[in-house]
Amino acid sequence: MAWGRKKSSGRKEPLFGLPAALSELRLSPQDRIPSPVDEKPKKSPKRRNEDSDDDAPRERKPRVTKSGSKRRSKGRARGGLLRLVYWGAVLGLWGVIAAVGVVVWVGAHLPAIQSLEIPKRPPTIQITGADGSVLATRGEMAGANVSLKDLPPYLPKAFIAIEDRRFYSHYGVDPLGILRAAITNVLHRSVSQGGSTLTQQLAKNLFLTQERTLQRKLQEVELALWLERKHSKSEILELYLNRVYFGSGAYGVEAASQRYFGKSARNVTVAEAAMLAGLVKSPSRLAPNRNPEGAEQRAQIVLTAMADAKFITEAQARASIGHPSYNVKPAGAGTVNYVADWIGEVLDDLIGQIDQNIVVETTIDPKLQAVAEAAVIDELAAKSVKFNVSQGALVAMSPDGAVRAMVGGRNYAESQYNRAVTAKRQPGSAFKPFVYLTAIESGLTPETVRQDAPLDVKGWKPENYSHEYFGPVTLTQALAMSLNTVAVRLGLEVGPKNVVRTAHRLGISSKLDANASIALGTSEVSLTELVGAYAPFANGGLGVSPHVVTKIRTDSGKLLYARQPDQLGQVIEPRNVAMMNTMMQETLLSGTAHKAELPGWMAAGKTGTSQDFRDAWFIGYTANLVTGVWLGNDDNSPTKKATGGGLPVEVWTRFMKAAHQGVAAVPLPASQPSGLFSTVAQAMPQAGAPVASAPSPGNTSGRSAPTRTSVRPEPAAGLDGWLMDRLFGR
Structure with a gap:
């Protein structure tokens, strides 16, 4: 222990915290190596270092002369300019980098420049x-x-x-x-x-x-x-x-x-x-x-x-100035644009995606298109206010389904909605031919008699337009006069489902409800499909598909599409076609469409008026042309008692007269049975017995049709029985 203490007391440790020792270790200014930083003038500290020795000698500030002050000011100015140049260069460099970055970023959102080509024009149709x-x-x-x-x-x-x-x-x-x-x-x-x-x-x-x-x-x-x-x-x-x-x-x-x-x-x-x-x-x-x-x-x-x-x-x-020779053409307000829009909707189905200019050849007859447009527009201009009818549509096609004219509305510039193709409305009595055809196919004939009398179908009580009833009437009379009770009776007799099948077989594509009211046309259809479904009556019973495009080619002449004939075959037996034509001829001779006039031509058809006079129809045909007319309002509001036998028949007559001018008359198709009855059968389409007088939806003039003195008893079933009645007066 003594040795340790002695050893300890004999050594002297440096005391770093003491001011005296610190002063001994500090270098004087003369002992230091000068540096560029040290050469710069320094401001004296405002306060002493707390660790400094109060007894240490202080360095005195050198006196600054006037010339030294100028040199210092010049140095500061030169330093400021250098800093300005420096930061300017830095900012400029960053600006260039940013600009290059923007160019690169913008370019990254473009196609590769080497792959850019002048794009082709959008295709023209x-x-x-x-x-x-x-x-x-x-x-x-x-x-x-x-x-x-x-x-x-x-x-x-x-x-x-x-x-x-x-x-x-x-x-x-x-x-x-x-x-x-x-x-x-x-x-x-x-x-x-x-x-x-x-x-x-x-x-x-x-x-x-x-x-x-x-x-x-x-x-x-x-x-x-x-x-x-x-x-x-x-x-x-x-x-x-x-x-x-x-x-x-x-x-x-x-x-x-x-x-x-x-x-x-x-x-x-x-x-x-x-x-x-x-x-x-x-x-x-x-x-x-x-x-x-x-x-x-x-x-x-x-x-x-x-x-x-x-x-x-x-x-x-x-x-x-002031003398332009402008010949401004109208901005495509013609009704032919309804046809063009319809074509645009079907092109994708015909040729797929269009990536080149094409020419579409159609079945439209420009002269008939002009006549159809004038017929619809003029009739509406004259009577739209009186009957509260704002719109109309017309479709005319040849018996093979080729559309010759189409008017989808009164003014394409105001409304591009195509009421001939897109709109679906209740056809009313214009649907009845499918009911009567179903009855004919089940064995009845135009002379078959059914009762026109009040009817109650599970609480539903259909009535005739005139609220009158005529007792026993033939099917020809009932169809010509558009008697609702007889149509409903026939529909129930043959079955609503069979009526729907008949309508679909003839060309109706819309959904139809198989109920008792189907006989009165309560399921909605388009004008184009309804006209197409009437075409078999005009062509002898062949099914057709309404169409307007015949060929599609490029503007250089390469053929892309050519329409092939329909392969739908016979959808109505010829003898049934003959009987239906006889019955629907009577509609124009003495029935609801008696205002229709087509001198020299054998014509047939059917009027239609939907519930509350919301729609007025007439579908009429010759062996040359099948034409349908619809008039009504887009909002489905009721008209002022516009009926199928009124405005639609007037439009139809005006159009059909012009369309058949100069065309040789051809009779409607008739059955051609062999043997004893062939001569009579050929005359069947021309036969037309007068029917009993009765007000009807189409008879707004108050004029009565010729009356029949008696109602014949029901003939033998089938075509032969009908012909026997004709031959022997049974």
């Missing part, structure tokens, strides 16, 4: 009539490409004058134009000018959407630069003129010239060229078929710009 004439154009109406050298020189110059005056001097983007537009917009406090070049507009039209976003604008700039590098100025201008939109569905100067002036772009005048160039700013608003005054004012601005650019003389500008 040209629809022609049976005579080869053009009925309508669907898709984006694009005229044929026209070469720049084939156009009058003032036409492309009109676009350059108003859209891109520096077109030949910039490289796709015009900074001066952008600056000028920005200044103008600021002064006007609105977006009155744009800075896009023709090349940018072309890039947008070819590759981009019309959305207004910064990304789309940057993409437009990149693509404009690419177009300028890949194509010459002449190629860009030609592409632009053949792709730009001019309103009313017209793309390219050729289509626009044909649309608005009825001639090729090769032949436009200076005034017409100015109008076309003026449309680009706002084609929908300035289209001359919608806003002729606005189009004219804009054309005057273009003419002034052309004169200012020395593209035309002042005299040419003055001569063109």
Whole structure:
């Protein structure tokens, strides 16, 4: 222990916390190695270091002279400039990196530049009539490409004058134009000018959407630069003129010239060229078929710009202003557009996706289409208010199902809803032929007698239109007079399901409810399918499919589709066709359609009026044409007692008279049995016994039909019994 204590007391440890020891270890300024930092002047500390020795000698501040102060100020200024240059370079470098990043990011959202190609035009669908004439154009109406050298020189110059005056001097983007537009917009406090070049507009039209976003604008700039590098100025201008939109569905100067002036772009005048160039700013608003005054004012601005650019003389500008030779065509309001829309709906089923221009050849007869349109529109114009009827439709087809005319409404421009194809309404008594055909096929004949008397079907009590009943009547009488009680009795007798099967077999495709009221046409159908279902009565019993397209080919002539004949076969036996034609002839001779007149032609048909007079129908036919007419209101509101025997018969008669003018008369199909009854059978369609007088849904004139003195007893069943009655007066 003593040794340890001695050893401990004999050693002296340094005391680092003592001021004296700290002063011994501190270096004086003279002992230090000078450094650039030490050479800089330092501010004296505001307070002493708490650990410093109060007794240590203090360093005295050197006196600063006036010349030293100047040198220090210059050093500070030089340092500030260097820092400014440094941070400017840093920020500039980051700006370049950011710009490159934006370009890369924008480019990443574009197709690979090496794979970009000028896209094909959207396909154009040209629809022609049976005579080869053009009925309508669907898709984006694009005229044929026209070469720049084939156009009058003032036409492309009109676009350059108003859209891109520096077109030949910039490289796709015009900074001066952008600056000028920005200044103008600021002064006007609105977006009155744009800075896009023709090349940018072309890039947008070819590759981009019309959305207004910064990304789309940057993409437009990149693509404009690419177009300028890949194509010459002449190629860009030609592409632009053949792709730009001019309103009313017209793309390219050729289509626009044909649309608005009825001639090729090769032949436009200076005034017409100015109008076309003026449309680009706002084609929908300035289209001359919608806003002729606005189009004219804009054309005057273009003419002034052309004169200012020395593209035309002042005299040419003055001569063109106020003297446009516009021949503005209507904006496709004709009813043939209902046909065009219908065709557009079935094309995908016929040829699949359309990726090229096509020509669709149809069965439409332009002359009959014009007659049908006039018949519907004129009749509605004269009597729509009186009968509270706002709409009408007409379908005419040949007995093989080829549609010759179709009117889907009174005004296509106001409503594109096709009431001939899309609308489904209750046919009323126009459905009764399917009930009577089912009865004929079950063994009854036109002379079969059934009771016209009040009827109660589980609480439902159908009544005749006149609320009168005529006792025992023949089927011919009952159908001609449209007696509801007899139709319901027959429907129940043969079975509603069998009636539905008959209607479907003949061509009705809509869902039908197999109940007692089906006999009165309570299930909804379209006009086109109802007319198609009547066609077998006109062609001898063959099933048909209503159709309008015969061929589809490319504009170069390659055949894509050719319609094949229907293979539906015989859907009605010929002898049953003959009896049905005899019965429905009586409808026109003395029944509900007695107002129908078709001199020299054997015609038959059936009227129809739905519940509460909501729909009025007449389907009538000859061996040449089957035509159906519907009149009513889109909202299914009741009319003012418009019946099938009134307005629809008038429309039908007007159309059919014109359609059969100059056509050789052909009798309706009749059965051709051999032996004793062949001669009589051939005469059956012409036979038509008068029926008992009775008010009917179609007899609004108050005129009575010829009366029959007596009702014959029911003949022997079948065709032979019917013929025996005819031969021997049974």
